[in-house]
Amino acid sequence: ELKVEQNPLFLSMQEGKNYTIYCNYSTTSDRLYWYRQDPGKSLESLFVLLSNGAVKQEGRLMASLDTKARLSTLHITAAVHDLSATYFCAPYFGNEKLTFGTGTRLTIIP
């Protein structure tokens, strides 16, 4: 069974702090996507990680992929209120479809 687990499910953090969201998946995947979703809104693509060891950064967000450990991380640096959202990882397991994680609801507290 294909499983994608994100930790934590809920995260409240203070502005200015650093934190990491973890995405573990159950079987081999050679690429992984991170998306952001604001409440009641659509999904916005953040990162596409296409190989083992891939690291991508955009502003205060940095994503990495370790295909051997079946793990991706999304690191938040010096959080600001605008980063409050739900973040989803989605590994590609083949058969043309993405399998989305449970999501991590991030709330940044002033």
Next chain:
Amino acid sequence: DSGVTQTPKHLITATGQRVTLRCSPRSGDLSVYWYQQSLDQGLQFLIQYYNGEERAKGNILERFSAQQFPDLHSELNLSSLELGDSALYFCASSVGTSGAQSEQYFGPGTRLTVT
């Protein structure tokens, strides 16, 4: 704005009814994907079309069907609706297929409420 459009934005209907959701992909995209997002099931892949042909199937109920037309827009038909079908339905599009490393761009979604 991703360039993917979906109509309607909101839909309220009664159990047992049938509805059609519509999606227009980004210009140049050949693939259309349908997803269902609900509180208990999370975000689930339903079905994918590529250039008019069904390409992949996920957890789509038999009461649901979809198609992609020659102009590449797609429709998702939901019939014999049940309360549990209430959800946010997203359409996404990509240039190629996921197998070809194509990134998916999501539409704004249709919120379906079954009463």
